[in-house]
Amino acid sequence: MKHTLSVLFQNRFNAIPRMAGLFSGRGYSIDSISFGQGEEPGLTRATITTQGDKQIIEQIAKQLHKLVDVIKVIDLTYEPYVERELALIKVSSSPSTRAEIMQVTDIFRAKIIDISAKTLTIEVTGKEDKVNAAIGMLEQFGIREIARTGSVALKREYQGVIQSSS
Amino acid sequence: MKSENRSQSKQGKKSEPVELTGSEILVQALIDEGVDTIFGYPGGAVIGIYDVFYRTPKIKHILVRHEQGATHAADGYARVTGKPGVVMVTSGPGATNTVTGISNAHMDSIPIVVFTGQVPSPMIGNDAFQEADIIGITRPITKHSYLVKDVNQLARIVHEAFHIATTGRPGPVLIDLPKDILVNKTSYKKITQLDIRGYSPTYKGHAQQITKAANMINNAIRPLIYAGGGVISGNAAEELRELAIKGNIPVTTTLLGLGAFPEDSPLSLGMLGMHGTWYANMAITECDVLLAIGARFDDRITGKLETFSKKSKKIHIDIDPSCIAKNVPVNIPIVGHAKETLPQLTARIHKLENKEWLETIAQWKKEHPLKYKMSDQVILPQYVVEKIAEVSKRKAIVVTDVGQNQMWSAQFYGFRHPRTLLSSGGLGTMGYGLPAAIGASIGKPDQIVFCITGDGGFQMNIQELATAVKYKVPVKVALLNNGYLGMVRQWQELFFGARYSATVLKDGNPDFIKVVEGFGGIGIRVVDPKDVVPALKESLKIKDKPVVMEFMVAPEEKVFPMVPAGASLFEMLEE
Numbered sequence: 001m002k003h004t005l006s007v008l009f010q011n012r013f014n015a016i017p018r019m020a021g022l023f024s025g026r027g028y029s030i031d032s033i034s035f036g037q038g039e040e041p042g043l044t045r046a047t048i049t050t051q052g053d054k055q056i057i058e059q060i061a062k063q064l065h066k067l068v069d070v071i072k073v074i075d076l077t078y079e080p081y082v083e084r085e086l087a088l089i090k091v092s093s094s095p096s097t098r099a100e101i102m103q104v105t106d107i108f109r110a111k112i113i114d115i116s117a118k119t120l121t122i123e124v125t126g127k128e129d130k131v132n133a134a135i136g137m138l139e140q141f142g143i144r145e146i147a148r149t150g151s152v153a154l155k156r157e158y159q160g161v162i163q164s165s166s
Numbered sequence: 167m168k169s170e171n172r173s174q175s176k177q178g179k180k181s182e183p184v185e186l187t188g189s190e191i192l193v194q195a196l197i198d199e200g201v202d203t204i205f206g207y208p209g210g211a212v213i214g215i216y217d218v219f220y221r222t223p224k225i226k227h228i229l230v231r232h233e234q235g236a237t238h239a240a241d242g243y244a245r246v247t248g249k250p251g252v253v254m255v256t257s258g259p260g261a262t263n264t265v266t267g268i269s270n271a272h273m274d275s276i277p278i279v280v281f282t283g284q285v286p287s288p289m290i291g292n293d294a295f296q297e298a299d300i301i302g303i304t305r306p307i308t309k310h311s312y313l314v315k316d317v318n319q320l321a322r323i324v325h326e327a328f329h330i331a332t333t334g335r336p337g338p339v340l341i342d343l344p345k346d347i348l349v350n351k352t353s354y355k356k357i358t359q360l361d362i363r364g365y366s367p368t369y370k371g372h373a374q375q376i377t378k379a380a381n382m383i384n385n386a387i388r389p390l391i392y393a394g395g396g397v398i399s400g401n402a403a404e405e406l407r408e409l410a411i412k413g414n415i416p417v418t419t420t421l422l423g424l425g426a427f428p429e430d431s432p433l434s435l436g437m438l439g440m441h442g443t444w445y446a447n448m449a450i451t452e453c454d455v456l457l458a459i460g461a462r463f464d465d466r467i468t469g470k471l472e473t474f475s476k477k478s479k480k481i482h483i484d485i486d487p488s489c490i491a492k493n494v495p496v497n498i499p500i501v502g503h504a505k506e507t508l509p510q511l512t513a514r515i516h517k518l519e520n521k522e523w524l525e526t527i528a529q530w531k532k533e534h535p536l537k538y539k540m541s542d543q544v545i546l547p548q549y550v551v552e553k554i555a556e557v558s559k560r561k562a563i564v565v566t567d568v569g570q571n572q573m574w575s576a577q578f579y580g581f582r583h584p585r586t587l588l589s590s591g592g593l594g595t596m597g598y599g600l601p602a603a604i605g606a607s608i609g610k611p612d613q614i615v616f617c618i619t620g621d622g623g624f625q626m627n628i629q630e631l632a633t634a635v636k637y638k639v640p641v642k643v644a645l646l647n648n649g650y651l652g653m654v655r656q657w658q659e660l661f662f663g664a665r666y667s668a669t670v671l672k673d674g675n676p677d678f679i680k681v682v683e684g685f686g687g688i689g690i691r692v693v694d695p696k697d698v699v700p701a702l703k704e705s706l707k708i709k710d711k712p713v714v715m716e717f718m719v720a721p722e723e724k725v726f727p728m729v730p731a732g733a734s735l736f737e738m739l740e741e
């Protein structure tokens with residue numbers, strides 16, 4: 001089962017390898033991991049997605065929490081949460097396909113951020129499945145390169161429905 | 167000089183503050199931390215620190231003969247004193263030689279602080295001479311580690327390291343010291359406050375959980391306490407005794423828990439697990455409430471997990487939340503320190519009406535005692551252990567190696583006091599015994615220290631005899647020479663058709679007496695059972711050097727009971 005862990009930590013020397021080591025040390029792989037400065041200067045928030053047995057992930061979460069540099073760990077899997085990923089997708093294009101690619105881009109509320117004679121680079125934001133769907137639709141034109149951030153996620157506070165653009 | 171410096175700055179005088187080198191700051195921080203003994207081995211990367219040691223009589227540096235020995239000695243020192251053990255080694259090979267000892271301390275939650283030299287900062291990552299990425303190598307086996315990048319951070323890091331090593335669940339902390347940091351100068355200010363945001367272990371048990379646990383215990387019919395090394399490292403043996411006696415609850419301990427509860431108490435069941443007593447393993451199988459304290463349900467304790475203590479509801483007290491419910495589901499988890507939590511619990515329990523249960527246990531003890539066949543022809547290893555207990559009146563510190571010698575020590579000594587058994591539990595490190603015994607003796611110079619070892623393990627760190635001779639450490643080594651890697655041979659005999667593949671030592675063993683004498687120690691070879699006690703008594707008279715008693719023991723003696731690997735605890739093989 002997929003788990004999304006949100007970890008707030010002090011990004012001091014060796015903190016990230018120690019976190020990663022807790023997964024590899026149990027034979028687990030990290031599907032995606034993203035880091036960035038958190039709400040306070042000096043604090044970093046990591047969003048880690050991984051697949052695995054509930055009990056082992058719980059064990060990893062406890063071990064993460066034990067690390068001296070880690071301040072907070074939440075397994076978002078059991079909470080309502082919002083999640084986004086950003087992908088940059090470079091597809092082959094020619095005058096004959098360009099219009100069609102732009103249509104697909106519109107449907108996914110994505111943006112074209114770079115253009116050349118032979119390529120278009122598209123920025124898509126959304127949940128992982130939306131990004132996957134966009135990539136799936138663009139495949140027919142020939143994908144040259146993809147860069148994805150991996151999930152970033154936060155616990156949802158508002159329990160109602162928000163009109164969302166994705 | 168330093169106090170002058172401080173008073174000057176207080177008065178706000180304009181004189182230059184005294185600048186110290188990184189090496190000097192390091193040593194000053196160690197002194198401020200209360201360190202008086204360091205186990206180590208010098209080299210190019212730390213030569214500057216050794217120069218400061220040379221003019222710092224407050225710190226006694228013990229020069230070992232191999233860096234592994236330094237880490238085990240620091241570990242032994244920590245286990246007997248309760249203070250952190252300190253290790254200093256050079257970069258590269260010096261650092262990598264500490265790996266086994268660090269891992270050993272990590273597995274058994276022993277507080278040691280290991281300082282490793284490192285190549286100068288600008289050369290790190292260049293495959294410089296004697297460079298090893300020791301931070302990377304030890305990442306999974308340290309509680310925490312630091313690479314010092316700025317001499318201004320050095321003192322703070324040292325104090326943080328000691329704090330982290332000794333609080334919460336104790337463990338090894340490593341500090342890697344690039345050579346340039348040790349040469350750089352800055353003014354030294356004593357650090358009096360630490361602020362480690364992500365680190366605040368829970369000491370007091372959650373009141374509601376404690377109440378629930380007390381209710382569960384008060385309603386138990388067949389209660390059992392299973393106590394581990396956490397009771398000893400948490401200095402909670404007295405608190406455990408009060409709990410057990412007030413509730414009238416029998417107690418079994420792990421290997422590392424031996425000494426946490428006096429084995430002469432009628433409530434004691436001795437050790438449980440793979441080579442535990444028959445009655446302890448039956449009691450944990452049959453109990454209806456199991457109270458685990460500072461123990462981690464290791465596979466050597468539980469046997470086959472699916473059948474482990476199936477009839478019991480479980481309460482688990484541990485300072486490390488990640489230890490709770492890791493292998494075995496627990497009904498009432500309590501995160502807390504044994505010393506604070508046990509009195510909370512004791513206050514809420516009453517004396518249980520469990521006469522029938524205690525009678526059952528007494529019956530088991532009568533029917534399945536620990537036993538061995540005496541002989542007047544050949545020395546039985548169990549007999550040697552019993553006699554060590556007798557001649558030392560069970561007041562000695564016993565340090566074991568790993569293998570059969572270790573299990574016989576655990577079974578037949580009858581431990582009464584905490585911190586009197588030192589053994590490599592989690593890692594099972596052959597070669598632990600001698601250096602750990604030296605560290606223990608240096609930590610407790612007024613106590614008699616026995617090292618019970620095997621002919622295999624003794625040779626793994628035998629070079630430390632030189633350390634014992636040099637520092638006049640009067641360790642008493644009881645070498646149980648069975649001519650085999652006995653524990654492995656036992657498995658081969660029982661499960662591999664007695665094919666003794668690579669376990670025969672007797673055709674290659676050295677003349678141990680000559681070896682010991684060559685080092686400057688005293689060697690006594692004992693062949694006849696009637697000479698065992700005289701040799702032990704003789705050894706007690708020797709106060710200024712190591713003595714090795716080589717007991718030529720029955721070569722094919724086995725450790726029983728035994729739970730075969732993968733079997734259930736109640737499926738014990740007996741003699």
Ligand SMILES: Cc1ncc(C[n+]2csc(CCOP(=O)(O)OP(=O)(O)O)c2C)c(N)n1
Nearest residue numbers: 569570571596620621622623650651652653
């Ligand atoms: C460093 C290390 N290598 C290998 C082992 C595996 N091992 C466990 S017990 C044992 C035999 C120990 O033989 P000896 O020291 O003679 O003790 P005995 O069992 O005969 O008392 C071995 C090889 C180990 N525990 N540690």
Ligand SMILES: [Mg+2]
Nearest residue numbers: 620621650652
């Ligand atoms: Mg042997």
